[in-house]
Amino acid sequence: MKIKTYLVTIALIAVFSNSINAQDENNLKLSGELLTDQRLLLKDNNAWAWNENRLSLKLDKQVFSESKFYSEVWLRNIGLPNTVKSADLYNKGIVDPYNLEIREAYVQLNGFLTPTLDLTIGRQQIVWGTADKLNPTNNLNPYDLEDILDFGRKRGSDAINLQYYINNDFSLQGIFVPFFQPANMPVGIFANALNPSMDMPQGMVLKSFSDTLMMPKYNLGESSTAGLRFKGFAKGVDFSVSYVWGYDGLPYSSKNILT
Known part of the structure; x- marks a missing residue:
């Protein structure tokens, strides 16, 4: 229903x-x-x-x-x-x-070590891509789903951000986030919007429910995130190529056990 x-x-x-x-x-x-x-x-x-x-x-x-x-x-x-x-x-x-x-x-240092290298350290919004709301390449900051009607809102990440300008048209950006931050889920009347009701087989009744959240250990080897992006402008077109090594901040069900 x-x-x-x-x-x-x-x-x-x-x-x-x-x-x-x-x-x-x-x-x-x-x-x-x-x-x-x-x-x-x-x-x-x-x-x-x-x-x-x-x-x-x-x-x-x-x-x-x-x-x-x-x-x-x-x-x-x-x-x-x-x-x-x-x-x-x-x-x-x-x-x-x-x-x-x-x-x-955050603190931003322009011309760090060399005139073409910028360094930003601290909690920051790192926006990759140009789409307004639905932006699949903007995946470094955790989702802020507290107000589910405020679609696209994200929290800042504690990160080290290095951006190197090759020339006026091309740049290379490297990001390091030392620890993983999961998305926070909706609150209020929409708290269950992303947790639909569980459909049970005919004749079965769910009496209780519990879950276990599997999180990475907070150390540099398991919980850190790194990203690299090459951005350029050629023939009147903006383009970028990026790669992120890290975790998805949204939880998902990997195993269901019925007893």
């Missing part, structure tokens, strides 16, 4: 930016965004489906002439109170859920 869910979404966005001194490019630049996202169902007594109030802060600081620091931080009040027993009322994190998320925080 398919269940159709209808949502009403209200989103308000305010954008702001500021620079301590616009005449000095080396000063700290602060910009941000204030978002409130409220959703409710059009049936089932108009149950509240999503509550998110997000303050996004971006800091951009040019340290020296050839280097800069950049970060993006989310301060969020997300979710609805999940109080089950009276003791939960003493936990403000349950009554008024909030979190702090570092989306990006």
Whole structure:
């Protein structure tokens, strides 16, 4: 049986930016965004489906002439109170859920060792490919599926990023991510969207269910990811060839045991 869910979404966005001194490019630049996202169902007594109030802060600081620091931080009040027993009322994190998320925080060094080599170290979004949402070559950052309606959102990876410019048209990029980060799954009313119900043989009833997540050991040999990309422009066409050695961040069922 398919269940159709209808949502009403209200989103308000305010954008702001500021620079301590616009005449000095080396000063700290602060910009941000204030978002409130409220959703409710059009049936089932108009149950509240999503509550998110997000303050996004971006800091951009040019340290020296050839280097800069950049970060993006989310301060969020997300979710609805999940109080089950009276003791939960003493936990403000349950009554008024909030979190702090570092989306990006990296240092970029242009002209590292040689004028044609750039180095970026830290948590960063590494975008490969040019497609907007469905981009099969953009596979270095883990999926952020928390809000399944925000299709294509990804988290930053803690990585070392080297980019070498052969000339104005061709470049070679190497990425090293020291440890594996899995995708985070949806929450709220769509929490089971990627986990469909299990079809049982006729006459069998599923009384209980458990699973075991198989993760790589956190060492350089098993959990690291590496990628290499050659990018160029020729005859009016942009092209790239890339290869990634690593794990798929989305879980899948490899074995089912019925007892």
